[in-house]
Amino acid sequence: MSDQRPTLTRRTALRTLAAGVVAGTAATGVTAAEEAGWTGAETPTGNTLHGVVRTVDGVYAVGGGGVVIRRTDAGWEKVLDGGPTGNGNSLYGAGVTDDRERLWFVGSSGAIGEYDVTTDGLMDHSAPNDVTNNFNDVAVRGPAGEANVYVAGDSGKIYSSFENGETGTWDAVTPGSGSNVNALDFFDDRAGHAVDGNKTVFETADGGVYERTGIADANVNFYGVDSDGVDDVWVCGGGATVFRWNGSGWRTTDLGDASLRDIEVADAGDTGLAVGGGGAVFEFDGHEWRQRDTPTGQNLKAVVRGEPDVAVGAGGTVIER
Template sequence: MSEKTSTTRRTMLQGIGASLAVGGFSGLTTAAEAEWTTAKTGTDSSLYDVEYTNAGAYAVGAGGVVLERGPTQWTKIVDGGPTGNGNSLYGSDVTDDGDALWFVGSSGAIGEYAVRTGNLNDHSAPMDNTNNYNDVAVTGETGSANVYVAGDSGKIYYSFENGETGTWNYVTPGSGSAIQAIDFHGPRSGHAVDGNGKVFATDDGTTWNPVGLQDANVNFYGVDSDGDGEATVVGGGGMVFHLAESQWTADSTGDKSLLDVEVEDGDGYVVGGGGTVYSVDTTAAKFDELAGSWTAEATPVGQNLKAVVRGPNGAPDVTVGAGGTVLEK
C-alpha cells in the first residue's frame, strides 16, 4: 500500500489511539479478547456508520441518532439529527485532528459535532438542496476542513471552507446515479462509487474521472481510498474489488452483499448482510496481494452490518448495523 498523506484521518488516529487505550474503555470488550461480542446500546435504531475521534468511538443512524461509546455502554448524545427533525444519518467522518465528527443523511441533513465541547453545528441543505446524502468524507482540521458529501441525486457537494454557507459547490461525476460511498486518502484526493457500477477518482476535489469496473455486474456499496491508483470497493454478491497500480483484481467472499470496507497496510475488514465479517491480515508489500486473502470471522448476530472501523492502538475494532447492533473486537 502506498504511503499515506501525513495529514489524513487514519494517520491522526494512530496518535490519538494511545490515549484511548488507557483507562477509557473499562467494562467494555477489548481488542485483546480477539472475538466479536455484542455491546450494549440501549437503542433499536439501525446504525449506518461508525468512526473514532479524540473522544472515542461514535455511531450514527436512523432517526438522527448519534451514539457515543462510554465506559459501560453506548449512549445517545444526539436525537433527531442536526435539524432536530429526525432525519436518518447514513454516513460520518472525522476531521484530521480528531475533534469534529461530521455526519450526513436524509432530506439534506449535514451536521458537525464538536466532540470536546458537545456543540452541534447545522450545515444542512447546502445550496438549498434537500436530497438524501449517503456518505461524507472530511479532510483537514476542525474549523477549516474540506467537506465532500455523496448525494443520492448523483452529485458530490463540496466545500473547502468547513461547510460554511455560500462556500458549497457540486459536481456530477457520472450519469446521475446515486453516489453510494466516498473516501479520501489526501486533502483533495480520493475515490467514490455510484449506483451504476462506476468508480471515480479525483486529485483536486472537484474533477472526477472514471477508473474502471464497467463490467462488474454488481452494485457497489462501499469504498476505501488508499492512495493514487489504490482503492478497495465492495458490493453485491460478496464481491471485493482491488485497484492497485491502475489494475483491478476481484475476490468473491460468498453470496452476502458487502456494505463497507476498511483496509490499511494489509489489515482490515469487509462487513455486510447477515452478520458477515471477513478480515484480511497480510504483510504483503504490494496492495494487490490482498487479493485472495479474506477470512470469514464468526459473529454473534444475523443482522446486516453496515459499517466498520478499526480501533487505533489497542482500542476495539467496531462494526454496526441493523436494529442498533454494535459488535466490538
C-alpha cells in the same frame, strides 16, 4: 463568516463457526480457536446504525431518526436524537476531521451536521444551496474548523466545501450518469475516490473534477470504498465481492453471497475488515480474506478498525472486538 445555526450541547440534547479463508472464490473451514472474538454490545437505540467513526472522544455511531451514540467505558450512550436539525432525519454516513475532534454526519432531506466532541457543540450545515436530497456518505479532510468536506448525494451529485461547510461555499458536480453516489473516501485534502449505483468508481485529484477509473464487467452494485492512495483503492459491493486497484489493474475477490456494505483496510495493506448482510464480517491479513464468526444475524452497515474494532448495523446492532 458562517451562519451556522444555534449550537446545542450533549447536555441540552437527549442523553439519555462458519468461517473461511478466501483466496479468490472458495472458502474452507477454520476452528473456533481461530476466531477473533466478536461480541455484541448493548446500545440505547433500536434504530439502524449506518455509520461509525473513531474520534478523540471514542467511537461514535450515527443512524435512523438522527440518533448519535458514543462508546464509553461504561457502555454505549445516546449523545443526540433527531439529527442536526432536531427533525429526526435519518443519518446515513459519518466522517471525522484529521485531528479527530469534529464528527460530521449526513442523511435524509439534506441533513448535514458538525459535532465538536471536545465541547459537545453541534453545528447545523443542512440543505446546502437549498438542496434537500438524501445524502449517503461524507468524507472530511483537514483539521477541526478548517476542513474540506465532501458529501455523496442520492441524486448522483457530489457536494464539496473547502471552507468547513460555511454557507455559500458549497459546489456540486455530477461525476457519472446521475446514479446515486453511495460512498466516497479521500486520502488527501482534495484527492480521493467515490462509487455510485451504476457500478462505477471515480477518482479526483482536485476535489472538483472526477474521472471514471472502473470497474469493467463488475456485475454487482458498489456500496463501500476505502481510498488509501492513487494506486491503492478498495471497493466492496454485492455478491460479497471485493475489488482492489493497485495502479495498473483491478483484482476481484469473491467472498460468497453477502452484500458487503463497508470496507476499511490499513494504509499498509496488511490488515482490513469488510462487513455486510446477515452479520457477515471478513478480515484481511495482507494476503487473504477470512470470514469471521459473529454473534449477530443483523445486516451490518459500517465498520471502523482500531482498539476495539467496531461494526454497526440494523436494529441498533453494535459488535466489537
